[in-house]
Amino acid sequence: MAETSGRWLELSVEADVEAVEAVSEILSRVASGGTTVEPAFDLVDEGLDARVDPGRPSVVRAYVPAGDRGAAERAAADAAEALGHLQAFGLRPIGEVTTRLVHEADWAEAWKAHFPVIRVGRRIVIKPTWRRHRAKAGDVVIALDPGMAFGTGLHPTTRLCLVALEWLADRGRLDGARVLDVGCGSGILSIAAAKLGAKGVFAVDTDPIAVEATAANASRNGLSEVIRAGVGSVPTDGVPFDIVCANLIASLLVDLAPALAAQLRRDGTIVASGIFADRLSEVRVAFARARLDVGEVWDEGDWVALEAMRR
């Protein structure tokens, strides 16, 4: 595409799920770069998954270079005309074409603006690798590249775990500790634990992309020797850990409570997060059954994290 005229004309059409393929084909006739389809969806599994709702329309979008405004308007009109014929082909009705001018941005760089340096608790600082930060004495700086693994620091469940880890460190409970990080994502919690005093961290995630991200972020922080990452869920053997970190969701914490407890030495501590406030009581019950005594509880917005000691 030769044009980088500074502006693009966005064409968007609401379409019944049944007509999405046809609408997308029509828009792609005038927009060579491709189309996007945004379906209506419902969250399922505590927000872990999304299910497309075929009863509500999807939005199909395409972008035409608008350097020549007239040509862009003609493209939009052509698309609108072709779309007008669709109902003749037996597909359910679709909405009108709406247009909007979108300004060119340096797309390769612009996303970075969404990731500032953030401070969590008193001394933990999450620093995207491309940002500068002048650390104060005592700051624990985690250098991170956000990407395809959960745990950028922008979500309360992550921040609550960091606060809990700092709380443990303040009580000396991370000094020389062996830590298990279940559902490690980007590795942010493993890195925090290591920087707060842990001598060894075993990080697991069922998603291989997360395991790669953890290894890469550990290396960025000079912690490749301290953090070992592997694909999997809660281990079922080995020497019990001093600390277990589990930023999951309530239903998983309930199901895994016995397995998580089994990985803790006596008087070891689990930090559990990802709990929607109205699910806290379920987690408490499951933890009590697994001989995990809940102590401190932290909350931010609708989210709760807690620490519990194994009896």
Add this chain to the structure above:
Amino acid sequence: MAKKIRIVLTLQLPAGKATPAPPVGTALGPHGINIIEFTKSYNEKTADKVGQVIPAQITVFEDRSFSFILKTPPAADLLRKAAGIEKGAQTPKRESAGRVSRDQVRQIAETKMADLNANDIEAAMKQVEGTARSMGIEVV
């Protein structure tokens, strides 16, 4: 990890050749995800399919991390292939761009069944057939 989904989007892109230009930048930019990581990963995974359009369904989580899976090619591409044509008719109501059989429509519907959000194969075939007719491809 306690992922929470912010949005789900499907991008129809040229395999192996995605760039941060629209629609990628305009679709993903507002959600603040790492666009370079997406295009790099998409191009790696689709490098063996250059020349085809391979949709990527992207899930953006609340903390701006994301994941994506590849989908089957658009019905239009499969129809063009089945009809042995380069592109659809300019005025589909008047001219014919090519033809496909009902069996071919069924095959395409079966290939795309999982991605069409259709209740049954008949409904999926209706979508494929509607797309064919709007492209000026006759179903015979």
